[in-house]
Amino acid sequence: MKNLILFILLPFYFVASFSAKAHVGGHYQNASGAIFNSWQLKTGGIIKGNFSMSRDNTIFLEQENGRLLAIPIADLSAQDQKLAKFKMNQFGIINNMTDNEKENFHSHKTNSGYIFLFLLIIIFFVVINKINTRFLNNYLLNNKLTLSFVSFIFLTIIIVACSKSSTINNSSSVTTLPSIQKTSTSFIDSAFSPYKPTISTKFDDTYFYVGSSGIPNHNMMIGITNWQQQVPIPQPYTDNNSWSIPLQPVYAATPLSTKTNLMKGAVAIAVNGIPIFNALNNRGEDSYLIGELDNWGGHCGKGDDYHYHAAPLHLSNTSGLKPIAFALDGFAVYGSKEPDGSTMSSLDTCHGHIGVNSIYHYHGTTNYPYVIGAMKGKVNLDPSTTAPENQILPQAFTKPVRPATNPLKGASIIDFVSPSTNAYLLTYKIGNKNGYIKYNWDAANKFTFTLTDTAGVAITTTYQR
Numbered sequence: 001m002k003n004l005i006l007f008i009l010l011p012f013y014f015v016a017s018f019s020a021k022a023h024v025g026g027h028y029q030n031a032s033g034a035i036f037n038s039w040q041l042k043t044g045g046i047i048k049g050n051f052s053m054s055r056d057n058t059i060f061l062e063q064e065n066g067r068l069l070a071i072p073i074a075d076l077s078a079q080d081q082k083l084a085k086f087k088m089n090q091f092g093i094i095n096n097m098t099d100n101e102k103e104n105f106h107s108h109k110t111n112s113g114y115i116f117l118f119l120l121i122i123i124f125f126v127v128i129n130k131i132n133t134r135f136l137n138n139y140l141l142n143n144k145l146t147l148s149f150v151s152f153i154f155l156t157i158i159i160v161a162c163s164k165s166s167t168i169n170n171s172s173s174v175t176t177l178p179s180i181q182k183t184s185t186s187f188i189d190s191a192f193s194p195y196k197p198t199i200s201t202k203f204d205d206t207y208f209y210v211g212s213s214g215i216p217n218h219n220m221m222i223g224i225t226n227w228q229q230q231v232p233i234p235q236p237y238t239d240n241n242s243w244s245i246p247l248q249p250v251y252a253a254t255p256l257s258t259k260t261n262l263m264k265g266a267v268a269i270a271v272n273g274i275p276i277f278n279a280l281n282n283r284g285e286d287s288y289l290i291g292e293l294d295n296w297g298g299h300c301g302k303g304d305d306y307h308y309h310a311a312p313l314h315l316s317n318t319s320g321l322k323p324i325a326f327a328l329d330g331f332a333v334y335g336s337k338e339p340d341g342s343t344m345s346s347l348d349t350c351h352g353h354i355g356v357n358s359i360y361h362y363h364g365t366t367n368y369p370y371v372i373g374a375m376k377g378k379v380n381l382d383p384s385t386t387a388p389e390n391q392i393l394p395q396a397f398t399k400p401v402r403p404a405t406n407p408l409k410g411a412s413i414i415d416f417v418s419p420s421t422n423a424y425l426l427t428y429k430i431g432n433k434n435g436y437i438k439y440n441w442d443a444a445n446k447f448t449f450t451l452t453d454t455a456g457v458a459i460t461t462t463y464q465r
Helices: 002-019 078-095 099-130 133-140 144-171 185-195 313-319
Strands: 038-040 046-048 050-055 058-062 068-072 200-203 207-211 243-246 251-257 266-270 275-277 298-300 306-308 325-327 332-334 352-354 360-363 374-377 412-417 423-430 433-441 446-452 458-464
Touching: 038 078, 050 078, 058 078, 185 200, 185 207, 185 313, 243 266, 325 374, 360 374
Parallel strands: 275 306, 332 360
Antiparallel strands: 038 046, 050 058, 058 068, 200 207, 207 243, 251 374, 266 275, 266 325, 298 306, 325 332, 352 360, 412 423, 423 433, 433 446, 446 458
């Protein structure tokens, strides 16, 4: 009987010895089939590896065959710096847990494996009790080769069982993001070409740049019924302050929703050089539904900067089947038809889909979210901003020429004309009376505004940019 007990316990000795060494070499060996996260550097480069640990201001990524690569956090893109700090914080929480809290934290990953192992042990005991004890004593226990073979078989079953339960737990949380080919600069340039020379374009290895004055080649402001008293003036979207479109889009692991993010700054640039903002204003309201937009889907912000909040579908009259915009994640935005002229296919929650060329693109529509529901591609966020008023970097910026004005209750804009070069006249109505804003600017960027209210009282002010 003593020999029988030793026979039963022998496989568990091997199991205990194996489990103490099972993870030597790291969790992400080349043969494991693991998926490696992509980390973007400020330079635009991509490094693959999974967060392992951190020390001071450096993170360590575990790569193939268990190699650790040290990356200073300051070398990462703004978005991945936030990701690194989030992971550092989460690891800090785990490290500060008590032993019981850690055990509970990890128990959901191991319970199924232990249950399966316990069932195997019970089955093994049942089988042993069914086998003739005399046979075990006279043959198996006196035959070391046979004993070793039986122990090996039992040990193999347990190892495979534990391995499979571990694999199931790991694979269920991993998704593979397909790589995307670099966008052709000639393709992007062809979309902007119909609007030259009003706009300018250039590119380097990372971005395609669009320069413009921020003034479109169509009329503006007419149709607004919820007016902040801002008016469109030229903007310095040129040189180092141009709009930047990434040439190498990268799918985001989790698309950034525009319902709870990006209520500051642009999310796309239209092919006529006008930025496109979130459909929601910085108060979280649908700008179109509350009457803030003109007949072309745009209005002016506090910097007197004209921009769209709705899809500029009217650009298809000039652009045809070419894109009407490019999102700041690098993906194209088309109008109401597919690039081949066919009827628009169904859209996902990001407001786009994969095209026949296997590349993702967005569509503009007349219903919310109009252009982008979530950023399908990875974007860098301005670390100085927080959701929902966070914004994408890089993008062009402007500074107000005059102090921000207040909403004019009951005003509707009924006319907007250019009476002379570098000058505009806006006419609004409150009830049955009209008011006016007449303004102009010179080559030295001196702006003169004359505001005439519905009572006929006029005030003139001058500002220097």
